[in-house]
Amino acid sequence: MSTPPIATQQSAAPWRDPLLLLASVFAACLLGIASRPAGYSAAIWPANAVLLGLLLRNPSWARGPTAWICALVGYLTADMLTGAPWLRALGMNGANLLGVAVGWLFFRPYAASIVGFTRQRAVLTLLAGSSVAALGSALPATPVMQWAFASQAWTDMLMWLSSEMYNLLLFLPLVLAAPRGWFWQWDWARLLRPLRQAGVAPLLALLACEALAYFVNGPGMLGFAVPALVWCAMAYGVFPITVLNLLVCSWKTAVAALDTISFLPDQLAAVTSFRLGMALLSLAPLAVAVAHQLRSQTLSQLQQAVDHDHLTGALSRRKLMEQGARLVQRLHQQGAPVAVLLMDLDHFKRINDSHGHAQGDTVLREFAALVQRNLRPQDLFGRIGGEEFALILPATAASHAQLIGERLRSQLREHPFRLQDGSALQVTLSVGLHATQPPSQQHSLERLLAWADAALYQAKALGRDQVRGHWADQG
Numbered sequence: 001m002s003t004p005p006i007a008t009q010q011s012a013a014p015w016r017d018p019l020l021l022l023a024s025v026f027a028a029c030l031l032g033i034a035s036r037p038a039g040y041s042a043a044i045w046p047a048n049a050v051l052l053g054l055l056l057r058n059p060s061w062a063r064g065p066t067a068w069i070c071a072l073v074g075y076l077t078a079d080m081l082t083g084a085p086w087l088r089a090l091g092m093n094g095a096n097l098l099g100v101a102v103g104w105l106f107f108r109p110y111a112a113s114i115v116g117f118t119r120q121r122a123v124l125t126l127l128a129g130s131s132v133a134a135l136g137s138a139l140p141a142t143p144v145m146q147w148a149f150a151s152q153a154w155t156d157m158l159m160w161l162s163s164e165m166y167n168l169l170l171f172l173p174l175v176l177a178a179p180r181g182w183f184w185q186w187d188w189a190r191l192l193r194p195l196r197q198a199g200v201a202p203l204l205a206l207l208a209c210e211a212l213a214y215f216v217n218g219p220g221m222l223g224f225a226v227p228a229l230v231w232c233a234m235a236y237g238v239f240p241i242t243v244l245n246l247l248v249c250s251w252k253t254a255v256a257a258l259d260t261i262s263f264l265p266d267q268l269a270a271v272t273s274f275r276l277g278m279a280l281l282s283l284a285p286l287a288v289a290v291a292h293q294l295r296s297q298t299l300s301q302l303q304q305a306v307d308h309d310h311l312t313g314a315l316s317r318r319k320l321m322e323q324g325a326r327l328v329q330r331l332h333q334q335g336a337p338v339a340v341l342l343m344d345l346d347h348f349k350r351i352n353d354s355h356g357h358a359q360g361d362t363v364l365r366e367f368a369a370l371v372q373r374n375l376r377p378q379d380l381f382g383r384i385g386g387e388e389f390a391l392i393l394p395a396t397a398a399s400h401a402q403l404i405g406e407r408l409r410s411q412l413r414e415h416p417f418r419l420q421d422g423s424a425l426q427v428t429l430s431v432g433l434h435a436t437q438p439p440s441q442q443h444s445l446e447r448l449l450a451w452a453d454a455a456l457y458q459a460k461a462l463g464r465d466q467v468r469g470h471w472a473d474q475g
C-alpha cells in the first residue's frame with residue numbers, strides 16, 4: 001500500500017505545510033511538557049516522532065530549511081511559553097532536532113516501505129532507525145542535561161535514550177500508518193470501518209486483559225495485553241493497531257507513574273526497563289498487523305488475477321460462469337429477462353498471421369476496452385477463450401440486446417486500429433445472442449450460452465460481421 005503525503009490532499013497554500021508542521025511540533029511539545037516531572041525532562045516526548053513521521057511522509061519538506069526552522073520555532077515556543085530558560089530550551093531542542101535529522105537520514109532510503117508499512121521488514125527498519133535516531137539525540141542531549149540538572153552523564157544518557165526509544169516506537173508508527181487524508185478529513189466512518197467489519201470482540205478482549213493486568217499487577221502485567229493486541233492486529237489492521245499500542249502503553253505508563261515509577265533518574269533501572277519493555281512489546285502486534293495486511297493484499301491481488309483475463313481485463317471464463325450462473329438464477333426468481341451475447345472477432349487468425357501476435361493482442365485489448373465503455377455496472381463481460389467473448393445483460397429484452405450487439409459491431413468496424421507502418425486495420429465482429437422471455441423460460445447459463453453459440457455459428461456461416469439471434473422456438 002503506498003500512502004501519499006498527509007498534507008497534500010487539498011489545494012496547497014504556500015504557508016499551509018510549514019504552519020501544519022509548526023503547529024504539530026508545538027502541540028506535541030505541549031503534550032510532552034505536561035508529562036514533565038518537576039526538575040527533570042519529560043516522561044513522554046512525542047514531538048520528535050511526530051516531526052520525523054511528517055518529514056518522512058512529505059519528503060520535499062525536509063529538503064529546504066523552512067521545515068527545520070519551523071520545527072525549531074515550534075520546539076522553542078512551547079518550551080519558553082511554559083517557562084523554560086532559553087539557553088536550556090535551545091540546548092535540549094537542538095538535541096531533539098539532531099536526533100530527528102539522524103533518523104531522517106537513516107529512514108530516507110526506506111521511506112517507500114516504511115510509510116504505510118508496505119513491507120514486512122518495515123517493522124525491523126523502524127526498530128533500527130529508531131535506535132539510531134534515539135542515539136542521535138541522546139548523545140548531544142547528555143551534556144545539556146548534565147549542565148541543566150547537575151545529574152550524572154550515564155544516567156542522563158540512559159534516561160534520554162529509553163525515553164526516545166519509547167516515543168519513537170509508539171508515536172512514529174502512528175504517523176507513518178495514518179491513512180490518506182486522515183489528518184484533514186477526520187473521516188470517522190472510514191476510521192471506524194475496521195471495527196464495524198471485524199466486530200468489537202478483539203477490543204473487548206483487550207479491555208478484559210488490561211483489567212486483569214490492573215488487578216494482578218506486578219512486573220508481568222506488561223505482557224498481559226499481548227494476546228489481545230495480536231488478535232486486534234489480525235482483526236483491525238496496521239493503523240488501528242498503532243493507535244491501540246499507544247493507548248495501551250500510555251495507560252500502563254500512567255498506572256506505573258501513579259503506582260510505582262517516578263520517571264526520575266533515581267529509578268534509572270526501573271524506568272529504563274519499563275520504557276524499553278513497553279516499546280519493544282508494541283513491535284509484536286505491529287509486525288502481526290503488517291504481515292496480515294501484506295497477506296490480505298497478496299491474496300486479493302491473486303484473486304484479481306484468477307478472476308480476470310490478464311490481457312483484456314475482462315472476467316475469466318471461470319469467474320464469468322460462476323457469477324453469471326448466480327445472476328441468471330436471481331433474474332429467473334425475479335421474473336426478469338436476461339440476454340446473452342457471444343462475440344467473436346472475424347478472421348482473427350489472419351490478423352495474427354499478417355501483422356504479428358503483438359498486433360493481435362492490441363486488437364483484443366482495444367476491443368475489450370471498447371465493450372467495457374458500453375457496459376452498465378450490472379452487466380458481466382468475460383473472455384471465453386481466444387478471440388471469443390461473452391456478455392450477460394440482466395433485465396434486457398431481446399430487441400434491446402440486438403441493438404447493443406449492433407452498436408458494438410459497428411463501433412468495432414469504425415475503430416481505427418493503427419498498424420506500425422501507419423496504415424489502418426479494419427476488424428469486424430460476429431455476434432450470436434439469446435434472450436429469455438420471462439416468466440415461462442428458466443434455463444441454465446450453459447443452455448443460454450449454447451443457444452447464443454448456435455446463433456454465432458449462423459452469423460459466421462452467413463458471411464460474418466453481423467448479429468444473429470437464436471430464439472427458443474428454433475430448438
Ligand SMILES: Nc1nc2c(ncn2[C@@H]2O[C@H](COP(=O)(O)OP(=O)(O)OP(=O)(O)O)[C@@H](O)[C@H]2O)c(=O)[nH]1
Binds near residue numbers: 350357
Ligand atoms: N494475438 C493473440 N492471438 C490469440 C490469442 N488467443 C488465441 N489467439 C489466436 O486466435 C486465432 C483464432 O483463430 P480461429 O479460431 O481460426 O478463428 P478466426 O481466424 O477468427 O476465424 P473465424 O472465427 O472463423 O472468423 C488463432 O490463431 C489463435 O492463435 C491471444 O491471446 N492473442
